Amino acid sequence: MLFLFFCPGSFGADTDEVFVMEGDSVSLTCLKKNQQDRIKWYYNDIRIAQMNGDPSKTCTDVQCNEGTERFRDRLKLDHLTGSLTITNIRDTDAGEYKLLITRGNSDSEKIFSVSVHDKVFVMEGDSVSLTGLKKNQQDRIKWYYNDIRIAQMNGDPSKTCTDVQCNEGTERFRDRLKLDHLTGSLTITNIRDTDAGEYKLLITRGNSDSEKIFSVSVTGVPAAEQDEVKRKTVKEGESVTLDLDVKRNPNDVMTWHFNDILIAEITEDQSQICTDFQCENGEERFRDRLELDHQTGSLTIMNTRNTDSGEYKLKINSISRRRRRSVSSEKRFDVTVTASGLSSGAVAGIVVVLLVSALTAVGVGVIYHRHRSPRKAVEEKQRASVESPNKEKEIFLQTQIEIT
Incomplete structure (x- = not known):
């Protein structure tokens, strides 16, 4: 999707605020340029594009003398209007964009403040963890849902709160919010379709504020599919596979838990992959009866016993190094092992x-x-x-x- 932002009227010191969803494209422009105008675009005071009457001096990103390769062919400069389009926008592209137009001996400029919203998709009933940059000990953290404060923390434990405990909070989440005191990340458990919307993280560090916006979409699962995926019944002695029907992202960290005890883990580092007693603090309950699919993360329990009945929980931590963020989700399986009669x-x-x-x-x-x-x-x-x-x-x- 392409968003166009025009600035009618004369240039001035005003700043236009631009909001765009991650992955979309945005076009920043102002007045139609004259043929003699010289155009320069800056991102956080670094020149990223320019054009004038000399085609040899037209450039974008790394081609410009002072440019960087941060955008990597995601910038397009319109030779007729001088507008700048950013395609496949990322959260790291958020910031201040300045347009400088030189007409004769006079300069004029326009500033655009671009905010990029993270898109987060989660299945109803699962959990999701929203986080930005790792917080310093002195940082003050506030979380908002549709502009209503739902969590906060700072150096004073008495002022740490979630949901109804916050002064301006509401009881909509009812003990389904968890605030990580080390990172400031917010986890929403057993998410519902009514939890969809805009979540804003506000970090105050000294006298400066920074914010991060997450657009959360909650998708439902048909009842038949919920039964198939979340509930498994198997006869004692047979095998059962807890599958995800998706291919695992190489950067994902997956951990399997049985009644909250770690029984399997798969990571990008092959040496860290483990099952049962091989895992840290693991137990020898299954004794070589577990098989882990490295492609999908699915878990197979062989030669099941009635003591294997219970809740199996899969936690997926999706890490994006380029975007410096982590999104967690959770999947639960209820396994029932029934007696099979005489073998x-x-x-x-x-x-x-x-x-x-x-x-x-x-x-x-x-x-x-x-x-x-x-x-x-x-x-x-x-x-x-x-x-x-x-x-x-x-x-x-x-x-x-x-x-x-």
């Missing part, structure tokens, strides 16, 4: 026991028969002698065969 190993064990029992019973029967048969034969022989001589012979012969 295949248990079933196989039971079958073996039954077979052994059956074979043992057959063996006992055979032994019993072999010990019992001769005695039984003698008894039958005695009974037969009474009945008939022929029967006695028949029984005698059968007895001899059985004994043999």
Whole structure:
């Protein structure tokens, strides 16, 4: 998106305030220049562009004698109007831009004060951390939401507050704000769509003030997707993957926690990647049952047990070195491990026991028969002698065969 800022009327000492979203383009211009006008643009008193009747002396950024390479081909100078366009604007481009026009023997100038708003996108229900420059111990910090003070801190602990505790605060966040006493960063937990808007950080250092503006957008997640992503049910002994369905940014620092205990970490430094007891203050709860995907940051738990049920929390800290800022987000997974009944190993064990029992019973029967048969034969022989001589012979012969 391109924003145009014109300055009607004559030049003077007034400063025009220009607000632009990070990543957009902005065009700064004033009066249409005459063909003989000489144009110079300055950023914080450093010349970044110029043009006059001599094309060889037209330049932008590093091409100018006093220029720097901070913009790197993101400056465009209009040869007809003298306007300056900054494309793909960054928060480091915020500051004072001065236009100097020399017409004959007279000079005139116009100043533009450009503020760049950071765009922050966060999913509803997640957490986000907003921070600017690291604060000095003497810095006084104030945070505003849509011009309402919601947090502040300084050297006096009694004046540190968040939300309703602040004099001008409101109870809209209700214990969902956390203020980092070391950096001054503000974290909003369990964010809601009503939390979207403009957040301003005001830092007072001595007699000077500096500010940083964040434009926060909260996007919702369909209920079906929330159930799929945030709740996982798995049978004991099976594996479950807590996935993000996105490719990890190389600069992201990801940490996985189980019931608030660190169980895995992935960073840009390969030597710092760890799982379970390898991590600092980690425990040996999972014992080589964790797998970490280095591309996406997804976590897989293998051979799950009922003791693995609980809350798994992923914290993502996205660091932008070029923009000197850090944005944190958080994702939660509720994992339930259910009993799976008899495993295949248990079933196989039971079958073996039954077979052994059956074979043992057959063996006992055979032994019993072999010990019992001769005695039984003698008894039958005695009974037969009474009945008939022929029967006695028949029984005698059968007895001899059985004994043999």
